[in-house]
Amino acid sequence: WLxxxxxxxxxxxxxxxxxxxDGHGIALHANSAAALFYGIKTIAALMRLNHGVLPAVEITxxxxxxxxxxxxxxxxxxxxxxxxxxxxxxxxxxxxxxxVIEYEDRLPFDTLDFLRHPDLAMSRxxxxxLLHTAHENFVQVIPKQQSFGHLEYILxx
Numbered sequence: 001w002l003x004x005x006x007x008x009x010x011x012x013x014x015x016x017x018x019x020x021x022d023g024h025g026i027a028l029h030a031n032s033a034a035a036l037f038y039g040i041k042t043i044a045a046l047m048r049l050n051h052g053v054l055p056a057v058e059i060t061x062x063x064x065x066x067x068x069x070x071x072x073x074x075x076x077x078x079x080x081x082x083x084x085x086x087x088x089x090x091x092x093x094x095x096x097x098x099x100v101i102e103y104e105d106r107l108p109f110d111t112l113d114f115l116r117h118p119d120l121a122m123s124r125x126x127x128x129x130l131l132h133t134a135h136e137n138f139v140q141v142i143p144k145q146q147s148f149g150h151l152e153y154i155l156x157x
Contacts, residue, residue: 016062069098092137
């Protein structure tokens with residue numbers, strides 16, 4: 001339904017999409033898989049805001065920054081695993097595409113198990129689920145490991 005003269009230019013934009021909702025239906029054009037995902041997230045948000053009704057709308061959106069990150073410090077907070085997974089999906093709603101996680105002793109170390117917190121470390125299954133959820137939501141997880149100045153949890157051994 002879009003004629004070439006009306007087509008919004010999406011190339012050379014980061015994660016760009018064009019969404020049009022009218023009496024003929026829904027059209028979503030995107031320049032990447034992530035952009036298509038963000039367009040679908042926008043449709044879901046519009047439905048939520050309008051009590052299940054999708055309004056007539058035309059939106060062209062893109063990111064100005066390639067890296068849109070959040071930081072999670074697991075040294076000082078102990079969220080439930082389910083909350084971590086939910087928060088990744090929520091981040092994607094705001095088009096955050098990178099999550100830096102400072103794991104410290106929360107990783108499920110296999111060979112050096114003394115580095116793993118006895119009560120608060122993630123299981124291998126929980127870590128895999130977290131990484132899978134991030135992948136499904138176009139969020140790249142970057143692990144952060146401190147250098148020697150902040151490695152007291154390792155150096156105490």
